[in-house]
Amino acid sequence: MEIPKQMQLRGKGEDRAGEQKTKGEEKITAFYFVGAGLFEREQSGGFEVPFITCRLEPLASKTAPQAQKNCFDKAEVKGLSGGILVATRLHSAVVEWLSLATNELVLRQLELHGLGHIQELALAIPEEDLLAVLLTSKPLSENDGTVKLCFYKMSTQSAHRMAREPVIQVSIPMGRILNFEMDICGSKIALLVTYPAGVMSLVLIYDWKEGRLLLEIPGSHSAVTFLSPDVLLLVQIPTGTLELWTIQDNVPEGTVGPEMSLKLPRLANPTHMYAIFGADANPKGRGSPSSQEPFDSSFIDSIVVFQLFILGDDDNGSGAEMFLVLSRRALLQLLPPDEKEVSWREWGPPICHWLEKNATNTWSPTVCGQRFAFAGPSLRNIRLLDFNPYTHSKLARNQRDATGEEPTVCTASGENIQMVGDLTSALFGEEVCSQLGCVVADFPAETDYNAVSIDGKWIVGIKDTSDADRKVSFDVWHLE
Numbered sequence: 001m002e003i004p005k006q007m008q009l010r011g012k013g014e015d016r017a018g019e020q021k022t023k024g025e026e027k028i029t030a031f032y033f034v035g036a037g038l039f040e041r042e043q044s045g046g047f048e049v050p051f052i053t054c055r056l057e058p059l060a061s062k063t064a065p066q067a068q069k070n071c072f073d074k075a076e077v078k079g080l081s082g083g084i085l086v087a088t089r090l091h092s093a094v095v096e097w098l099s100l101a102t103n104e105l106v107l108r109q110l111e112l113h114g115l116g117h118i119q120e121l122a123l124a125i126p127e128e129d130l131l132a133v134l135l136t137s138k139p140l141s142e143n144d145g146t147v148k149l150c151f152y153k154m155s156t157q158s159a160h161r162m163a164r165e166p167v168i169q170v171s172i173p174m175g176r177i178l179n180f181e182m183d184i185c186g187s188k189i190a191l192l193v194t195y196p197a198g199v200m201s202l203v204l205i206y207d208w209k210e211g212r213l214l215l216e217i218p219g220s221h222s223a224v225t226f227l228s229p230d231v232l233l234l235v236q237i238p239t240g241t242l243e244l245w246t247i248q249d250n251v252p253e254g255t256v257g258p259e260m261s262l263k264l265p266r267l268a269n270p271t272h273m274y275a276i277f278g279a280d281a282n283p284k285g286r287g288s289p290s291s292q293e294p295f296d297s298s299f300i301d302s303i304v305v306f307q308l309f310i311l312g313d314d315d316n317g318s319g320a321e322m323f324l325v326l327s328r329r330a331l332l333q334l335l336p337p338d339e340k341e342v343s344w345r346e347w348g349p350p351i352c353h354w355l356e357k358n359a360t361n362t363w364s365p366t367v368c369g370q371r372f373a374f375a376g377p378s379l380r381n382i383r384l385l386d387f388n389p390y391t392h393s394k395l396a397r398n399q400r401d402a403t404g405e406e407p408t409v410c411t412a413s414g415e416n417i418q419m420v421g422d423l424t425s426a427l428f429g430e431e432v433c434s435q436l437g438c439v440v441a442d443f444p445a446e447t448d449y450n451a452v453s454i455d456g457k458w459i460v461g462i463k464d465t466s467d468a469d470r471k472v473s474f475d476v477w478h479l480e
Contacts, residue, residue: 082125165211185226240274297369366453
């Protein structure tokens with residue numbers, strides 16, 4: 001959407017890429033990627049984490065002569081899951097994808113001619129081998145037609161055998177639809193439909209395996225994401241409220257409302273407003289298979305990321321753009337609530353992290369586990385953030401020993417990074433602090449990217465030059 005698995009030591013949430021035992025000492029040495037570097041962890045009663053610099057070698061160069069190998073033709077990249085990069089052109093009937101697991105990067109296509117115009121895609125490849133496609137019978141500009149959800153098995157590009165109804169007819173008022181958004185978690189899929197008039201929206205929750213509608217939520221929402229198979233997070237605009245909804249198999253008549261509402265910080269200027277959009281994330285649900293990939297993590301320990309805009313009432317640059325990172329586990333631990341509505345200061349600081357969003361990130365990123373990446377403060381720089389608490393606590397202790405202060409943001413080099421500037425802070429009417437710690441690593445890139453996505457052992461920098469040459473190109477880094 002425009003605008004816009006770390007290795008886990010079982011039971012502890014730590015990273016593991018591989019381990020080695022020496023006879024007699026029972027000494028384990030594990031190597032794993034954090035940021036753009038390689039860390040070594042020794043477990044023999046103590047816990048040592050020296051930093052070893054390493055390079056991320058590009059798997060493919062966007063300046064290579066065979067441009068079709070790493071370019072989509074006037075397409076928008078829609079998702080990255082299981083090493084599959086998927087794109088489609090607006091109002092087309094063709095899904096294009098590349099498997100990053102091969103050096104040749106052969107472009108493949110799934111043609112859906114006769115089914116309609118593709119509006120949105122959602123992926124859950126490692127978990128369900130699933131490609132969900134939302135189509136309309138007519139272009140959205142015609143304000144008419146029908147909507148359908150189609151479910152495909154990605155490995156065969158055929159109807160998904162687990163879907164009792166491979167095609168679901170979606171009953172919604174057409175009118176002027178502004179945007180569609182989808183999220184998948186296990187057997188459930190959420191569809192958010194937004195309308196421009198009156199800031200209205202409609203959220204539909206389906207059991208895609210059974211082919212039935214579970215819940216319908218009208219309102220004014222701009223983002224939807226599953227916190228678990230049974231808990232949904234909706235973002236209400238323009239107040240900037242995060243709503244937690246529970247999903248039941250047997251929904252009673254009518255909608256009773258969210259379990260709780262979490263307020264975001266009050267804005268200093270009452271004429272300003274929030275605009276918030278979600279970022280696609282992997283893994284998709286707790287059914288994710290175990291993995292030994294550098295960025296993999298358990299679903300419950302993964303992060304939730306939103307792109308957040310503070311919109312001013314004028315055109316003189318009074319607004320700001322940020323990322324808001326939240327701990328999925330901590331959000332779920334707020335349920336069941338003692339109160340239905342909770343202020344920012346009561347719930348937010350310990351489980352959130354705010355950071356400036358670079359203007360070159362015009363597409364939504366893909367988050368993986370406890371890490372995500374975006375184009376950094378300099379135009380040709382990628383910033384990778386790791387929210388694994390064990391990684392952060394170790395580096396924070398090291399920096400505290402050296403400086404006497406324990407920082408929320410750590411770097412392997414000890415460099416002090418400003419994550420939220422004075423302009424951003426001045427826009428809030430109350431103190432906004434980030435107590436969710438992270439480790440930051442920057443590494444140079446060849447260009448200024450429109451988005452950066454990560455998945456398993458890949459980092460993908462995406463560059464949109466379609467206005468000039470009809471191309472959407474990308475660089476791929478492969479982590480071993």
